[in-house]
Amino acid sequence: MFHDRLQQLADRSLLRQLRPLGSATGPTVELSGRTVILLSSNDYLGLATHPEVIQAAIQATERYGTGAGASRLVCGTLPPHEELEAALAAFKRTPAALTFGSGYLANVGVIPTLIGKDGLILADRLSHASLIDGCRLSGADFRVYRHRDLDHLESILKRRAAGRPTLIVTDGLFSMDGDLAPLPELAALAARFEAMLYVDDAHGTGVMGPSGRGTLEHFDVEGQIPFHMGTLGKALGSSGAYIAGSADLIRYLINTCKPFIFTTAPPPGAAAAATAALAVIQKDPARRARLWANRDRLYTGLRRIGFRLTETVSPILPVLVGEADKALAFAEQLLAQGVYAPAIRPPTVPDATSRIRVTVTSEHTAEQLDAALTAFAHAGTAAGLR
Numbered sequence: 392m393f394h395d396r397l398q399q400l401a402d403r404s405l406l407r408q409l410r411p412l413g414s415a416t417g418p419t420v421e422l423s424g425r426t427v428i429l430l431s432s433n434d435y436l437g438l439a440t441h442p443e444v445i446q447a448a449i450q451a452t453e454r455y456g457t458g459a460g461a462s463r464l465v466c467g468t469l470p471p472h473e474e475l476e477a478a479l480a481a482f483k484r485t486p487a488a489l490t491f492g493s494g495y496l497a498n499v500g501v502i503p504t505l506i507g508k509d510g511l512i513l514a515d516r517l518s519h520a521s522l523i524d525g526c527r528l529s530g531a532d533f534r535v536y537r538h539r540d541l542d543h544l545e546s547i548l549k550r551r552a553a554g555r556p557t558l559i560v561t562d563g564l565f566s567m568d569g570d571l572a573p574l575p576e577l578a579a580l581a582a583r584f585e586a587m588l589y590v591d592d593a594h595g596t597g598v599m600g601p602s603g604r605g606t607l608e609h610f611d612v613e614g615q616i617p618f619h620m621g622t623l624g625k626a627l628g629s630s631g632a633y634i635a636g637s638a639d640l641i642r643y644l645i646n647t648c649k650p651f652i653f654t655t656a657p658p659p660g661a662a663a664a665a666t667a668a669l670a671v672i673q674k675d676p677a678r679r680a681r682l683w684a685n686r687d688r689l690y691t692g693l694r695r696i697g698f699r700l701t702e703t704v705s706p707i708l709p710v711l712v713g714e715a716d717k718a719l720a721f722a723e724q725l726l727a728q729g730v731y732a733p734a735i736r737p738p739t740v741p742d743a744t745s746r747i748r749v750t751v752t753s754e755h756t757a758e759q760l761d762a763a764l765t766a767f768a769h770a771g772t773a774a775g776l777r
C-alpha cells in the first residue's frame with residue numbers, strides 16, 4: 392500500500408529523499424564524497440559552527456547533562472533555559488519570553504491557547520505549515536487572505552460578526568518567498584478591529600532590522616505588537632523556539648500550552664548555544680553586514696543570468712521554475728555542477744510555483760558565490776530555463 396502511494400508521489404515528481412552529509416551544514420558540505428556549495432541552509436550567520444556557540448553547548452552539557460529529564464513543570468527548570476529566556480526578552484525588548492522545543496511545536500501549541508471554537512482566524516495564504524496546523528487545531532473558524540493583501544483582509548474583518556474573538560496570523564519574513572508581511576498596516580488593522588496579531592519571525596530574527604532583532608525592528612513596530620514568536624534553529628544556529636511577550640502571557644502559556652506542559656524541555660546544551668548565539672549577534676554586527684553583502688551579490692548575479700525570482704527583499708532568493716518535474720531536473724543539474732539547493736515543490740509551495748529556494752549566509756566567500764553563479768548559468772541552460 393505504501394509502495395503504491397510512494398509511486399503516485401514519484402509519478403508527480405513530488406517524491407522527497409534524504410541526502411546524507413559527511414560534514415556540518417556550512418557554506419560547503421560533503422555530499423557523496425564530493426564537496427559542494429550549500430545554498431539552502433537557514434543558518435544565515437553561520438552560528439551553528441561558531442566556536443563560542445559550540446563551547447557554550449559543551450559547557451552546559453557537561454554541567455547539566457544531555458537531556459532535561461522531563462517537562463520543566465515536572466522536574467524543575469534548569470539555568471540554561473532561564474538564562475536564554477532572559478536574553479531573548481532583553482533582545483526582543485519584551486518583559487518576558489518562553490522557550491519551546493521547536494517552532495512547529497510553538498505554533499501548534501500557542502495558537503490554540505489564544506483562540507478557540509468561538510473565534511475567527513485570518514491567516515496569510517503563504518503562512519508556514521506549522522501556523523496553518525495551529526490554526527486548524529484551535530477549532531476556530533479559519534480563513535486565509537490573499538498573500539500580503541490588506542484590502543482582502545480588511546474586507547473579511549468588516550463582515551465579521553461584532554465582538555467575535557479574532558486572530559490575524561502571518562509570517563514576518565515569508566519562508567518560501569523571502570518577502571515581508573506589511574506589519575505596520577497589519578498592526579493598525581488589528582488595533583482597529585480589536586483583533587490579536589500573531590507574527591512568526593522565524594526567518595527575521597538575527598537577519599532583519601538594524602540590530603538584527605527581526606522584522607518588528609525592521610518596521611519599527613516593536614512597541615505596537617505586544618508579543619510574537621520566533622525560532623532558535625535558523626539564524627541562531629541552535630534548535631527550539633520562543634514566544635516573546637508580557638509576563639502575564641508567559642505565565643498563561645506555562646499554564647495552558649500543551650506543547651510546553653506535555654513535552655520534555657529542550658536539551659540544556661541547545662538552550663545555552665542559543666544564548667551564546669544571541670551574544671554573538673549583538674557584539675559582532677559585521678556578520679550581518681557580510682550576510683547582506685553576500686545576499687546582494689547573489690541576488691544581482693541571479694537576476695543578471697536571467698532567472699525569475701520572487702519579490703524577495705531578504706537572504707532567501709527563490710528562483711521560480713514552475714512545474715515540479717522541471718524544478719527537480721534543475722536541482723539535479725545544479726548538484727551536478729557542484730551546488731546543493733533542492734527543489735521546493737507542493738505542498739510546501741502552491742501548485743505550479745515550484746522553485747529552487749536559494750539561501751545565502753554570512754560565511755560564503757565571494758569565490759564560492761561566483762562559482763555558484765557559474766553553476767546556475769550552466770544548469771539553467773541545461774534545464775531550458777534561460
Ligand SMILES: *Cc1c(COP(=O)(O)O)cnc(C)c1O
Pocket residue numbers: 492493494495496498519521522562566591593594622623624630631632
Ligand atoms: C522553520 C519555520 C518554523 C518551524 O520552526 P522549527 O523550529 O524548525 O520547527 C516555523 N515557522 C516558520 C515561518 C519557519 O520558517
